[in-house]
Amino acid sequence: MTGPEFPPGFLWGAATASYQVEGGVGEGGRGPSIWDTFAAADGKVLGGATGDVACDHYHRYPEDIGLLADLGLNAYRFSVAWPRVMPDGRTKSAAGLGFYDRLVDELLSRDVVPVLTLYHWDLPQALEDDGGWPERDTASRFADYAVAVHDALGDRVNQWTTVNEPFCAAFLGYGSGVHAPGVQDYDTALVAAHHLLLAHGLATRALTEQARPGHEFSLALNFAPAIPDGDTPAHREAARKFDGIHNRFFLDPVLGKGYPEDVVADVEHHGGRFAAAVRDGDTDVIAAAIDWLGVNYYAPARVTPLEDPVGPSNCPLPGLRGLDVLPAPPPLTAFGWEQSPGTLTELLRWIDERSGGLPLIVAENGASFVDEVVDRRVRDHDRVHYFAEHLEAVHDAIRGGADVRGYFAWSLLDNFEWAMGYTQRFGLVHVDFDTQRRTVKDSGRYLGRVAKANALGAPPDGVGDAGA
Numbered sequence: 001m002t003g004p005e006f007p008p009g010f011l012w013g014a015a016t017a018s019y020q021v022e023g024g025v026g027e028g029g030r031g032p033s034i035w036d037t038f039a040a041a042d043g044k045v046l047g048g049a050t051g052d053v054a055c056d057h058y059h060r061y062p063e064d065i066g067l068l069a070d071l072g073l074n075a076y077r078f079s080v081a082w083p084r085v086m087p088d089g090r091t092k093s094a095a096g097l098g099f100y101d102r103l104v105d106e107l108l109s110r111d112v113v114p115v116l117t118l119y120h121w122d123l124p125q126a127l128e129d130d131g132g133w134p135e136r137d138t139a140s141r142f143a144d145y146a147v148a149v150h151d152a153l154g155d156r157v158n159q160w161t162t163v164n165e166p167f168c169a170a171f172l173g174y175g176s177g178v179h180a181p182g183v184q185d186y187d188t189a190l191v192a193a194h195h196l197l198l199a200h201g202l203a204t205r206a207l208t209e210q211a212r213p214g215h216e217f218s219l220a221l222n223f224a225p226a227i228p229d230g231d232t233p234a235h236r237e238a239a240r241k242f243d244g245i246h247n248r249f250f251l252d253p254v255l256g257k258g259y260p261e262d263v264v265a266d267v268e269h270h271g272g273r274f275a276a277a278v279r280d281g282d283t284d285v286i287a288a289a290i291d292w293l294g295v296n297y298y299a300p301a302r303v304t305p306l307e308d309p310v311g312p313s314n315c316p317l318p319g320l321r322g323l324d325v326l327p328a329p330p331p332l333t334a335f336g337w338e339q340s341p342g343t344l345t346e347l348l349r350w351i352d353e354r355s356g357g358l359p360l361i362v363a364e365n366g367a368s369f370v371d372e373v374v375d376r377r378v379r380d381h382d383r384v385h386y387f388a389e390h391l392e393a394v395h396d397a398i399r400g401g402a403d404v405r406g407y408f409a410w411s412l413l414d415n416f417e418w419a420m421g422y423t424q425r426f427g428l429v430h431v432d433f434d435t436q437r438r439t440v441k442d443s444g445r446y447l448g449r450v451a452k453a454n455a456l457g458a459p460p461d462g463v464g465d466a467g468a
């Protein structure tokens with residue numbers, strides 16, 4: 001039985017990121033990235049894990065693309081490792097570009113649409129040594145890098161995403177320090193955020209100038225809608241603050257609205273280097289026209305006010321004095337994240353309204369669960385259920401008027417989950433990290449079946465009532 005249909009031409013895919021899957025860190029002349037350095041340092045990544053081998057996608061990409069295509073998915077969202085293409089952050093490497101050249105050809109030979117992300121957090125270490133994202137020049141280096149990749153692949157790749165989740169790169173990398181390069185300073189993190197957005201704008205401008213017909217430009221933002229845990233003015237104020245720094249601070253400048261004034265006021269007490277870093281004309285650059293917005297969604301945040309309006313928050317983000325983020329209500333994923341599909345519908349409709357109908361692509365959505373291979377099968381019922389509910393939520397948003405053009409599961413493969421190492425499995429495909437053996441999970445088959453039908457339907461055999 002076939003359920004509600006998705007718009008014609010809908011992109012159905014899975015996503016990965018270079019450092020999380022590639023391995024091959026010393027091959028083809030690749031230079032070190034901040035994640036190589038961070039993972040090598042004591043106590044930064046759980047279990048001392050690194051991306052040295054990861055899923056060995058650098059060598060096994062034909063097999064992995066084959067799995068994706070055989071499932072019935074029609075798009076692959078991957079990221080390019082800047083330190084492969086420019087080992088020192090500035091000088092092109094033919095060998096590094098060659099890898100992505102082969103990857104793209106492999107995708108096209110399987111009729112899979114390449115959706116290329118230029119930056120998913122693996123900054124060349126050489127550029128971090130020169131100051132990293134808190135340094136304005138890094139944004140210009142990024143635009144040069146974007147042009148180099150576009151020169152090499154623009155004849156075959158139409159879908160271009162500049163930066164993935166500037167929130168994480170800035171606030172986790174330079175604020176809380178749980179991600180590379182591990183700096184802990186909120187004022188620095190805010191400056192880094194501005195330069196990441198500037199990098200997006202400069203690259204989008206440069207690529208738009210040399211675009212061919214069919215090229216589309218975008219960036220991907222991660223959203224965590226704030227749900228006030230009560231209905232008082234103080235609760236609404238807590239939600240305003242969280243939503244401000246997490247969502248509007250990144251979305252509004254991209255939409256040409258500039259930085260939200262309330263958020264700029266919230267973060268002032270961190271020192272004021274952010275305000276000084278924003279130069280005349282920067283907000284115009286950041287407002288460069290995009291063809292679609294990548295929406296990454298995992299979970300909302302439940303927020304509650306503290307009695308002391310300037311008391312320290314338990315949430316490691318700039319500007320969040322006077323509020324706490326509460327533990328999420330069950331059912332939780334293995335990561336402890338809330339499952340709230342209805343929030344995805346509201347989020348897509350909110351962005352649709354705020355942007356005046358910008359095309360949207362869900363560029364990441366997914367969940368980690370404890371998966372087991374039994375008789376060469378992974379019965380990940382929880383994940384099937386998660387996808388079924390969230391796809392219904394996307395469909396609801398489309399029915400409500402949002403122009404959603406694609407959905408990418410995070411992730412194609414179980415992979416290196418940043419600070420959590422290999423302990424959180426998000427894949428449609430299970431990876432045994434000792435043998436590199438791949439096993440397609442039931443959720444992979446389920447998503448492939450929805451993709452082929454371009455419609456919601458019954459879940460695969462043996463996975464209970466999920467999606468019913």
Ligand code: GBH
Nearest residue numbers: 017164165168222224298315316364410417
């Ligand atoms: C994505 O980011 C990444 O793009 C991807 O590489 C990663 O593997 C995937 O998620 C799964 O983690 O206290 O507000 O910092 C997810 C964004 C940002 C969601 C941090 C959870 C923690 C709450 N994540 N956030 S906060």
